[in-house]
Amino acid sequence: MNAAVAAVFKRDLTLAWLGGAGAAAPLGFFVGATVLVPLAIGADGKMLALIGPPLLWVSAALAALMTLERVFQADLEDGALDQMLLARAPFEALVLAKGAAAWVAVGGTIALAAAPLALTMQAPLPSLPIIFIDMAIGMIAFFGTGLLAAALAAGVRRAGVLIALLVLPFYAPPIIFGAAATAAAARGEGLFTPPFLLLAGCALAALALGPIGAAAAARLQAE
Amino acid sequence: MLPSLRLSVEDLAVARGGRRIVERIGFNAGPGDYVEITGPNGAGKTSLLRVLAGFLRPLEGRVTMSSNFGPIDRDEQALCMHLIGHRDGLKGPLSVAEHMAFWAGLYEGGDEAAVLERVGLKPLAERPARTLSAGQARRLALSRLLLAQRPVWLLDEPAATLDIAGRAWLLGLVSDHLASGGIVVAAVHDPIGALPNHRVALNPATLAEAS
Numbered sequence: 001m002n003a004a005v006a007a008v009f010k011r012d013l014t015l016a017w018l019g020g021a022g023a024a025a026p027l028g029f030f031v032g033a034t035v036l037v038p039l040a041i042g043a044d045g046k047m048l049a050l051i052g053p054p055l056l057w058v059s060a061a062l063a064a065l066m067t068l069e070r071v072f073q074a075d076l077e078d079g080a081l082d083q084m085l086l087a088r089a090p091f092e093a094l095v096l097a098k099g100a101a102a103w104v105a106v107g108g109t110i111a112l113a114a115a116p117l118a119l120t121m122q123a124p125l126p127s128l129p130i131i132f133i134d135m136a137i138g139m140i141a142f143f144g145t146g147l148l149a150a151a152l153a154a155g156v157r158r159a160g161v162l163i164a165l166l167v168l169p170f171y172a173p174p175i176i177f178g179a180a181a182t183a184a185a186a187r188g189e190g191l192f193t194p195p196f197l198l199l200a201g202c203a204l205a206a207l208a209l210g211p212i213g214a215a216a217a218a219r220l221q222a223e
Numbered sequence: 224m225l226p227s228l229r230l231s232v233e234d235l236a237v238a239r240g241g242r243r244i245v246e247r248i249g250f251n252a253g254p255g256d257y258v259e260i261t262g263p264n265g266a267g268k269t270s271l272l273r274v275l276a277g278f279l280r281p282l283e284g285r286v287t288m289s290s291n292f293g294p295i296d297r298d299e300q301a302l303c304m305h306l307i308g309h310r311d312g313l314k315g316p317l318s319v320a321e322h323m324a325f326w327a328g329l330y331e332g333g334d335e336a337a338v339l340e341r342v343g344l345k346p347l348a349e350r351p352a353r354t355l356s357a358g359q360a361r362r363l364a365l366s367r368l369l370l371a372q373r374p375v376w377l378l379d380e381p382a383a384t385l386d387i388a389g390r391a392w393l394l395g396l397v398s399d400h401l402a403s404g405g406i407v408v409a410a411v412h413d414p415i416g417a418l419p420n421h422r423v424a425l426n427p428a429t430l431a432e433a434s
Contacts, residue, residue, distance in 0.1 A: 007328025018316040058269070079312035083367070085278060086301050087329045221277045 005090035005097045012101030023067075023105040030063035034117045038101055045122055051123030053182035057175045060110050060135060064142040065171070067106050068163050070096060071147065072154035072218055079178050081222050094120045095218060096211040099147045107139030123186040130185040134196060137203045141174035144206025151217035225374045225404045227254040228240035228303060230275075235284035237270050243282065244319050245271050250421040254404035257397070257417045261410075262363060262425030265327060268410035269309065271425070272377045276306045288375070304375035309383065315353030319344050319379065320364055322352060323370060332371030342366045345390070357384035379411040390415070400411075 016023050037055055038048055074079040074219040084094050090194035115128040123131060149166040153159035230252045237245035244267035252258050260268050273279040275286055277300060288295040288303060295303065313322060323335040339345045344364045359382045368376055374395075382390050394416040397407050401417065409415060419425065 003331050005330045007325050010323045010328075011314070011321075014321070015314060015316060067225035074314075078314070079308045080314070082276070082278065082306055082308055083312050083329060086276065086304065086306060088302060088331045088371075089329075158313070175351075219278075223273070 001063050001089040001093065004087045005093050006127045007068065007093045008084065008087075008097040009101050016101060016105035023109050024078060024223065026063040027109045027113060028066050029066060030059050031113055032058040033062070033118065034118075035120075037123065045067045048120075049073050049122035049186065052118060052123060053186065054175075054179040055121070056114055056131075056135070056182060057179040060114065060138065061141065061142055061171045061175055063110055064106060064146060065137060065164060065167060066160070067102065068150040068167070069153075069160045071102060071150040071152075072214075073124055073159060074220075076154045077220055081183060085219070085222060091219065092212055092215040093150075095147065095215040099143050099211055099214070100148075103139055103143045107143060109138060111135035111139060118182070118186070123173045123182075124188065126187040130191045131182050134181045134185065134199065137196075137200055138174050138178040140203035141199070142171060144203070144210030145170040147214040148217065150166060151214040151221065153220045154218065174199055179203065225254070225372060227404055228288055228295075228374045229253050229405050230375055230408070232243070232275070232286045233284050233287075235269055235274065235286070236273070236282040237274055237279065237326055237331050239267065240281045248284070248423055248425075250423060252406050252408070252421060255401045256406050256420040257401055258406070258408040258421045258423060259396065259414065259417075259419035260408065260423045260425065261412070264337050266425035268425060269379055269424075270407065271409055272306065272308075272379050274375055276304060277301055281388070289290050296417060303373055304369075304377055305368050305373050306377040307364055307367065307379060307381055309379045311359055311360045313352040313355075313363060316351055317347050318351050320348040320354070322363060323366060324372050326367050326409060329355075330367070330371035330373075335370065338366050338369045354377060358386055361385055362389065362392075365393070365396070368400070374406045376405060376409075378407065380411060381404065381409060381412065384414050 015128045028220055034055055041047060085091060087094060111132050118128060118131045146167055149163045150165065155161045156162055174194050177195040177199040184193040184195060233249050235248040236243060248271065250258055262268055262272060270279060271386060275349065276280045277297060288300050314411060327333055329333050339348055342365065344359065344362055347359065356361065382393055385393060397415060397417050
């Protein structure tokens with residue numbers, strides 16, 4: 001079972017860096033959005049410190065969203081989903097591996113990029129590791145619920161709109177708590193603030209339910 | 224030798240898009256049996272194979288497998304078979320060797336070097352799949368059959384893109400599998416050369432009158 005899970009994780013990670021739906025496009029989107037908004041607003045330090053955390057979280061959520069469309073669609077179209085259904089591991093575990101690969105490839109890069117971007121928005125240097133952790137945990141919430149929506153929409157052409165509609169209500173809580181946690185970190189309140197704990201709760205719920213729901217939806221798609 | 228299995232299909236009816244396309248199909252295949260499914264386009268050959276693989280729920284009837292030790296439950300059935308669909312299931316940017324490593328992990332099989340030799344893709348091991356010809360891609364897809372030993376092979380138009388040498392190679396593959404006690408169920412337009420023990424002819428015309 002472990003070999004099958006590792007194989008799916010490794011393949012999806014390789015594909016994320018090699019071709020098509022790579023991790024570079026969402027990263028570019030994330031950096032672009034967070035850099036352009038301050039340019040439009042102007043060099044007001046107080047204002048930047050205020051809008052910084054929400055801006056980071058909204059851009060990160062949208063950057064994660066744009067990668068979801070191909071997560072299952074590509075495997076459904078080329079028949080790779082069939083191969084996984086006959087694998088020597090529970091399909092749920094393989095779906096979790098797919099989600100984990102997306103989380104590492106896209107979520108990890110965005111979380112890494114979030115820290116230096118926060119610096120440009122007046123976040124103090126010691127808060128940067130905390131902002132990275134906030135973002136990495138928030139990405140679990142985004143990809144857990146996103147996986148389910150991606151599986152539901154895998155058979156639909158131009159599924160991006162449908163995925164956005166399905167997912168945005170579920171993205172609201174992690175965005176709210178994540179932005180609050182990052183703002184608290186920037187004020188020097190440390191990692192374990194109440195909004196961070198609520199964010200971690202969202203991530204755990206998404207981690208527990210997302211892969212199971214996504215596996216059930218993907219099975220239906222494979223019929 | 225492979226574990227000896229029986230694959231039984233009783234009174235199967237399959238619907239696709241709300242229409243019944245396959246009706247009253249049955250066969251009982253044992254070790255070394257070759258089941259040939261024929262029929263015009265749209266007759267439900269692919270759907271029938273997907274029912275056998277457990278992906279699609281039949282409308283009526285059932286698919287059962289049993290070994291010498293008794294019946295095999297649904298989850299275990301999936302581990303007893305390979306399905307090679309008409310799509311090869313390859314990822315363009317990944318190389319031939321990377322595909323084999325992926326499948327070896329997925330099916331907990333092994334000996335990729337020997338399989339690479341046997342499917343005749345050794346010189347192309349480092350080539351990305353998108354640069355393969357249709358026939359080479361098909362050979363790569365068929366290599367899954369050899370990477371992990373599984374008794375039941377479900378093949379959907381396995382020879383469609385293969386050249387004459389490729390077809391002979393495929394026939395050798397199937398014959399070896401049958402000789403070692405495996406079961407092969409293939410949906411074909413042109414017979415692949417093996418002598419079928421059971422023939423399943425799907426005919427949508429007679430079905431339309433019946434329903």
